[in-house]
Amino acid sequence: MIQHQLNALFNHAQKIYNLKENPCKKVKKMGKSDANKLEFWTKTEYDRFIAGIEPGSEDYLIFEILFWTGIREGELLALSLSDFDMSGNLLHINKTYNRIRKRDVIDTPKTENSVRTIDIPNFLKEEVQEYSKKHYGFPEDHRLFPIVARTLQKRLKKYEALTGVKPIRVHDIRHSHVAYLIYQGVEPLIIKERLGHKDIQMTLNTYGHLYPSQQKKVAEMLDNKGRY
Structure with a gap:
């Protein structure tokens, strides 16, 4: 941090x-250098966590966006309603938030690859729409969640204690998103684009060990194709 x-x-x-x-x-x-020590929630653990938050609340939407998009903490805190394309079920990531010398600073993302467009599920779009209806008249270019990173971390810890799920960091929810995608069979290149990684090697170095071994499938393929 x-x-x-x-x-x-x-x-x-x-x-x-x-x-x-x-x-x-x-x-x-600084911190953990061994990718095999990644901390993340399974889908079951996330379901248990989110069940402890009031649906439709600010906190509910915050953690729904984090888990189902895998965006970074700073990207979440910089979001505005104008970043959502409701007709296309898209989320445009083009800025990040930092708190510097007690000032809110909205800046460009850390790399060119961080500027990206993410497809979001229909249910998440509907949750954003319902939330915006409750805040009718809220300026579309203002920060959707006007809080700081420390507040977000405190809220995470609050609901972890309430629901009894294992404690993780806010950034680990990003890892949880990736772990879920891998479990669903999503290819590394798609994950790389979704996360805004600079190159595929970064994605594989971080998450490659989560992919199940393909050696058995290769052997079976050779067995089937190699003999006439």
Whole structure:
């Protein structure tokens, strides 16, 4: 979290104050380096978690969007109603939120690949529409969830304690989304595009171990095709 905030601060300084370079780019990421230690919820665990939140509430929609889209925390907190294409069931990700020196800062995403359009399920679109109806007149270009990252983390912990699911971080809900997609047989390239990763290698390095081994299928294919 601290490294992420420092990185955002220096990125902002590069754009606004012409800082020559971001020193955080030279520092190895802190935290877990072993992808096999990824923390995430199964669909069953998520269902248990979301059942403890009042449907239609701000918190309910927040965690529904996080789980069913896999977007980053900063991308969620920067969302506005104008980012949703209701007719096409699409969500446009084109900005990110940071709290810098007690100021809300909406900035461009971390990489060009982070700017993307995500297909969303119809039920999620309907949840967004129902929420917007309850807040009739809310400006479409204003932040949909005007809270800070610390508040989001506190709300996550609150519902984890309430429902008894294993504790994870907000970012781990992104991992949970990917784990669910992998379980459903979604190919790595599609996941890469959905997450906004720079390249497929990043996706495979992070989530490749979650894919079931294909060796048995290869052997069966060779057995069937290799003999006449």
